[in-house]
Amino acid sequence: MVYTIEEIKEKVRPIAEKYEVPKIYIFGSYAKGQADSESDVDILYQKKGSKVIGFVKYEFQEELEKTLGLETDIITLESLNHEKNREHLPLFIGRVEHDKVLIYEK
Numbered sequence: 860m861v862y863t864i865e866e867i868k869e870k871v872r873p874i875a876e877k878y879e880v881p882k883i884y885i886f887g888s889y890a891k892g893q894a895d896s897e898s899d900v901d902i903l904y905q906k907k908g909s910k911v912i913g914f915v916k917y918e919f920q921e922e923l924e925k926t927l928g929l930e931t932d933i934i935t936l937e938s939l940n941h942e943k944n945r946e947h948l949p950l951f952i953g954r955v956e957h958d959k960v961l962i963y964e965k
Contacts, residue, residue: 860928861894862934868962870926875963878919880909884959887901889959899930937957 862870866894867885875883902923904911911919911936916933923931938944939952 861896861898862900862927862929864889864962865961867900867927871963873958874922874926875904875965876921877922878915879913879965880906880911880919880963881907881965882961883963884936884954884961885895886959887932890960899932900927901955902931902933903936903939903955904933906937908965 864885867889871883872955874880882905884890884903884921886903887902888898889900906912914921920931923933934955946954
């Protein structure tokens with residue numbers, strides 16, 4: 860199953876509200892309109908101000924995967940802005956920042 864960005868927005872909204880996540884973006888193949896039946900959904904979310912803390916991250920990810928019926932990779936917005944990550948992963952972070960599409964905002 861390949862979703863449109865609008866379909867992903869609709870499916871993710873109740874989960875974002877449940878966990879009080881301020882912002883959620885997608886990046887990668889779905890954000891670029893290049894997703895196919897083998898694609899996972901790459902999720903970037905704002906941890907600060909949310910209930911996604913500690914092991915709750917795994918519950919959050921599991922709920923996203925169950926709802927979408929697809930594997931997800933999730934990373935936090937805060938990890939993108941972490942100095943060490945910026946130093947060691949500049950190309951990856953640059954791609955994420957370039958490709959990200961906002962799908963939910965509180």
